[in-house]
Amino acid sequence: MSTLTRSARRAKTSKGMRLAVVATSTFNVVSTGTAGIAGIVIARSLGPSVRGEYAAIMAWSVLLLVVGGLGQSAATTFFVARDPGRAPDYVAVSRSIVVVSGAVTLAVGMIAAPLLGSDSETAVWAYRLMFATCLVAFVGLSYTFALQGSSIARWNLARISQPVGYLVVVVALHATGQLNLITVLAAFSATTVAQTVLAYGLCARGRLTGGRPSLALARPMARYGVGQLAATIPLVVIARLDQLALSVTDDPSALGNYAVAASLTALAVPVAAGLGYVAFPRIAAQRGPRSATTRLQWRAVAVSAAIAVALMLPLAALAPWLVPTVFGPGFDNAVVLVVLLAPGGVFMACQQVCADLLRGHGRPLAAGRAQAVAAGVMVVLLGTLMPVLGPPGAALASSISTGVAFLLLLRALRRALAADEQKESMP
DSSP, rough: OOOHHHHHHHHHHHHHHHHHHHHHHHHHHHHHHHHHHHHHHHHHHHHHHHHHHHHHHHHHHHHHHHHTTTTHHHHHHHHHHGGGGHHHHHHHHHHHHHHHHHHHHHHHHHHHHHHHHTTOHHHHHHHHHHHHHHHHHHHHHHHHHHHHHHHHHHHHHHHHHHHHHHHHHHHHHHHHTTTTTHHHHHHHHHHHHHHHHHHHHHHTTTOOOOOOOOOOHHHHHHHHHHHHHHHHHHHHHHHHHHHHHHHHHSSSHHHHHHHHHHHHTHHHHHHHHHHHHHHHHHTTTTTTOOOHHHHHHHHHHHHHHHHHHHHHHHHHHHHHHHHHHHHHHGGGGHHHHHHHHHHHHHHHHHHHHHHHHHHTTHHHHHHHHHHHHHHHHHHHHHHHHHHHSSSHHHHHHHHHHHHHHHHHHHHHHHHHHHHHHHHHHOO
């Protein structure tokens, strides 16, 4: 192959990568924007206290989804991208694993609902509804993340369907005066079911269904999934432990203010995450020369940092005007929390990209070790700062621990790239 031909192919691959990143980041922004608008409608309609109950329910359901999913979202993407010829069988294995895990998780959630809902019968039924939804979400993740490994375009379509549908239903409920804690969670449940059906249909169109699970494929998928789970649990601790702690130590209105601030400072993540989302399956598939892949990864980290800083600086500066104007006077206490959480928003966006790059290298445990250390820092800081400062102490703990996670992930990525280069140079 001539040098000109190789250069043309590299240029075509690079252009395709850029287009995929732009498209994925655009879908991320739309998805986050619709979720954000839905959150504003919910906050203004229900007020800080009920918004706090809603935030607590969502935080606990995310934790159950992470634990019960057993890391199969990333495992499915990795193996479908790595071995497309056996993709339907990998999807079948993933589905079998999460159905069993989801049933166990549902049973645990139903037992825990009365404890989490405390004295509120409405909250207890809301928790039960969300835990039942988790079972559907488990099945949906196998199909949705198979699409990430095979077609970024179809994956984007599947994952944006739920937040867009959710916003439509929430606005309709608000307009008819029917918006309350139960109906908003019922809307979330219904749109999750619709997303699962759509993901299955897109997988069927892409010939990713109809496979048969086998023990030979289950072993590597379970092994990868355990590594991913080891990475994700600390990540959830870093991202959600502050809200979980506030849900049991403070009044719902305080958590409502904190949840609003956390949602605003998370806006950089979906914009920057498109870089990691697209690079993950490409690295797993081992496409292109190693040198180009290395440049791509460092560029992804640098661009994610630049995007996050460009978004968080104006947000922190405008918070005193933006928060009460958009969410209402009941959320004035969120202003200082936005400022304290803004650095964590930058670090979270960067660490998301680094973790996706490590998953593409087949090294989810490396990400897990880095995030586990940061999660330990989070626990210590929450125990130290929250009793003294309250919600601002939780915000400081979140930003500091997220920064620690990013630095450790950056070191892990450097080691992974060095190890791959050494392996490539061996005869």
